[in-house]
Amino acid sequence: xxxxxxxxxxxxxxxxxxxxxxxxxxxxxxxxxxxxxxxxxxxxxxxxxxxxxxxxxxxxxxxxxxxxxxxxxxxxxxxxxxxxxxxxxxxxxxxxxxxxxxxxxxxxxxxxxxxxxxxxxxxxxxxxxxxxxxxxxxxxxxxxxxxxxxxxxxxxxxxxxxxxxxxxxxxxxxxxxxxxxxxxxxxxxxxxxxxxxxxxxxxxxxxxxxxxxxxxxxxxxxxxxxxxxxxxxxxxxxxxxxxxxxxxxxxxxxxxxxxxxxxxxxxxxxxxxxxxxxxxxxxxxxxxxxxxxxxxxxxxxxxxxxxxxxxxxxxxxxxxxxxxxxxxxxxxxxxxxxxxxxxxxxxxxxxxxxxxxxxxxxxxxxxxxxxxxxxxxxxxxxxxxxxxxxxxxxxxxxxxxxxxxxxxxxxxxxxxxxxxxxxxxxxxxxxxxxxxxxxxxxxxxxxxxxxx
Ligand code: FAD
Numbered sequence: 001x002x003x004x005x006x007x008x009x010x011x012x013x014x015x016x017x018x019x020x021x022x023x024x025x026x027x028x029x030x031x032x033x034x035x036x037x038x039x040x041x042x043x044x045x046x047x048x049x050x051x052x053x054x055x056x057x058x059x060x061x062x063x064x065x066x067x068x069x070x071x072x073x074x075x076x077x078x079x080x081x082x083x084x085x086x087x088x089x090x091x092x093x094x095x096x097x098x099x100x101x102x103x104x105x106x107x108x109x110x111x112x113x114x115x116x117x118x119x120x121x122x123x124x125x126x127x128x129x130x131x132x133x134x135x136x137x138x139x140x141x142x143x144x145x146x147x148x149x150x151x152x153x154x155x156x157x158x159x160x161x162x163x164x165x166x167x168x169x170x171x172x173x174x175x176x177x178x179x180x181x182x183x184x185x186x187x188x189x190x191x192x193x194x195x196x197x198x199x200x201x202x203x204x205x206x207x208x209x210x211x212x213x214x215x216x217x218x219x220x221x222x223x224x225x226x227x228x229x230x231x232x233x234x235x236x237x238x239x240x241x242x243x244x245x246x247x248x249x250x251x252x253x254x255x256x257x258x259x260x261x262x263x264x265x266x267x268x269x270x271x272x273x274x275x276x277x278x279x280x281x282x283x284x285x286x287x288x289x290x291x292x293x294x295x296x297x298x299x300x301x302x303x304x305x306x307x308x309x310x311x312x313x314x315x316x317x318x319x320x321x322x323x324x325x326x327x328x329x330x331x332x333x334x335x336x337x338x339x340x341x342x343x344x345x346x347x348x349x350x351x352x353x354x355x356x357x358x359x360x361x362x363x364x365x366x367x368x369x370x371x372x373x374x375x376x377x378x379x380x381x382x383x384x385x386x387x388x389x390x391x392x393x394x395x396x397x398x399x400x401x402x403x404x405x406x407x408x409x410x411x412x413x414x415x416x417x418x419x420x421x422x423x424x425x426x427x428x429x430x431x432x433x434x435x436x437x438x439x440x441x442x443x444x445x446x447x448x449x450x451x452x
Contacts (some may be wrong), residue, residue, distance in 0.1 A: 001128045002355035005362045007121045009046040009140070011078060011347055012106050012339025012354030016427045018077040019358030020131075021113035023451050026159055029108065032120035033330045037138035039313070045101035046108055046116070047078060055082055055085030055348050059091035066426050067348055068093065070433045071355060077107060078351045107248040124149060124335065129361050133339040133354060138332045146341075150317050154404070160229050161314075161395065163294060164307040165266065166402075167274045168418070174299035175266070181250035189276060191299040192253050192260035198242065199298050205234050208285045208293055213345050229283045229311050245280025263298050266337060274402035284308035306400045307345075318387035319343035325372045327357050327383070336361055343386045345396035352379050353386075359440055368443040373395055375405055375431035381429075404429065414434065 004020050006013050017029045034044035041048050056064035071079045108114055120143035124130065134142055175189040193201065209339040210231050234242045242248070246262040255261055266276035278294070285293055287308045295301055301378040314389030315335055322329060327342055337343075338357035339350040354381060360370045373380040381403040397403065404425050407415060415421045 002026065002365050004131065004365060005125050005128045006030065006131045006358075008133035008135055008138075008339065009033075009108070010133060010417060011047050011049075011133045011351040012135070012342075012357070013131070014047045014108055015076060015078050015354035015375055016131050016133060016228075016358035017108060017113065017114050017363070019355050020362045023359065023362035025113070025362040027114045029114055030119055030121045031116060032118070032139060035118055036120045036139060037100070038135075040137055043101065044118075045105045047104035048101045049095070049097045049347065053094050053097045054085070054089065055079075055093040055095060056346070058093040061422050061426065063401050063404070064348065065351060066429055067382075069426075069430065070378055071348070071352055073434065074355055074357055074359075074437055076351065078104060079348075083105070095317065108220075109435040115388050122296070123382060127334075129334050129336075129364050131336040131338050131354075131357050131361055132341060133337070133357070134315075134341055136312070136314045136339060136340045136416050142147050142314055146315075146317065148412075149335075150322050153395060158286075160308040161307070162280065162282045163278045163290070163305050163309045164275050164277045165294075165300060166304045166306055167276055169302055169304040170266070171299045171301060171376075176253050176255065178251050178254075188265050188279075189298045190253075190260075190301075191264040191266065192248075192252050193246070193298060195261045197296070197298060198246070198262040199238075202234060202238050202241065202291075204293050205231060205285070205297060208289045210284045211286055216319070217258075228251050229309070229348040230281055231283045232237070236264070243424065264300075275400065281309055282311065284311035285309065293423075306402065312441060314340070316341050316343050316394070316396050320331045320389050320394060323387055325383050325387040326360050326370045327353060327386070328360075328370075331384070334364070340396060342383055343394065343396050344398075346398045349382060349397075349399055352382065355379075356383070363440070363443065366443075371436060371439050372435050377429045377436070378404065378431035379433065380436075381405070401425065 003026045006017050006029045008029055009029055014030060017027045022025050034043055040050040058065050058068060066081055081094045081100055081103045082093055085096045085103060087094050087096050091098060108118055124145050139418055175191050177189055180190055180222055189424060190317060230241060233244055242262045246264060248259045248263040251263050265277050265279040266277055290308050291305060295303060319342060323337060324330055327336045327338060336357045338353045342353050344350060344353055363370050373383055375384050378399050382399055385397055385403055401422060407421060407424060411424060415424045
């Protein structure tokens, strides 16, 4: 069977289908809309963008730019269409969502090797090469199937995400390092609040504008009690947070010798050594307001956030347990995962995993080697996180510099300033990625070269 089956015509599925077909391999692309809608999509178009219309920064020397640059060099269909349908948004690549989805739908439908089938897939096909790209809102029937495939604890439905702060922007004059009762490692930084600061924070949180929950978020018990968003918890009483995620017990501030009135704990991420998450601070406060709110926390006055707190349904597999660095299921390598369900977060990250999964699925059908993407590149770093993250509490990530390998010591001595360091990391990333592309392209059927 030389046809690749792709389930899900979202960002990852469409990019995967295009890449696979461009390698000369026929594709069957299944999309359940409009037969069955998700709680967030509203149209029948492929690659519908469900929320913000931003593909994030396209400013040189940023991690989101590097990721897009790699995709441009890999001839990404969706990035090309994003650029053709862009709307003014400063340094960001923002798109006209209607034109974007319409154009992707038309290009995919017109490809001679892609057949689009409007049908909900409820079973993982028993044979052939398959890419599962059904996204964070995978339909229930297929999610149950994936649960069986992945093992009971390996499919996550997380409702709430805590914010992540860039380590270099924390005020170390204010925060103190300590574990509760001095037990455990000293991976925590603690932001101390006095009574006035705590009360002011609670007032601001109660007043902050939150994202209105969509129908699917309001169902069931809504949240796991253990991951209750702080904006929900605070409504149960002004002191709830002080007895919950902001509990100060066992944390003595070395500068005062006393426990503060309340504390926000920052936990170092394992692979993301340059960043800290705000423990228990998942929330649905709108991003603009959230930044101002979080900057009220002592020690975070100038903080830059790599990720804001979010609340939405999210279906994704535990990559380190289930997947190889080539996005294949370890115990069933004919199956690939791509997109948000593979354990990345964000539009561009999702389509990036679709791009490489499409290339690899084609290579598998054609009997060619599946070359892993080099770790030095942005895509390689994302996949390294997906396959090797050591954090027990696995959560999908956006691309950031914290994921990229740090410069070697001798280079770090030469490139001392942050912008120079980043420029050097980007140069190394692009060089490594180009090498991978050349190696993958070397196996490309010559009759297709130049066709696009
Ligand atoms: P999707 O784009 O969701 O595509 C999956 C496709 O699979 C859908 O078209 C769906 O209809 C289809 N499908 C599902 N189940 C089946 C089935 N059984 N059979 C056939 N087809 C099926 N990221 C950002 O960068 N910015 C944001 O602002 C943002 N907002 C988000 C808001 C919400 C509510 C959610 C849930 C996610 C958001 N994300 C955002 C995260 C993520 O980047 C997007 O969800 C992104 O679209 C993921 O791409 P994907 O291809 O993995 O999934």
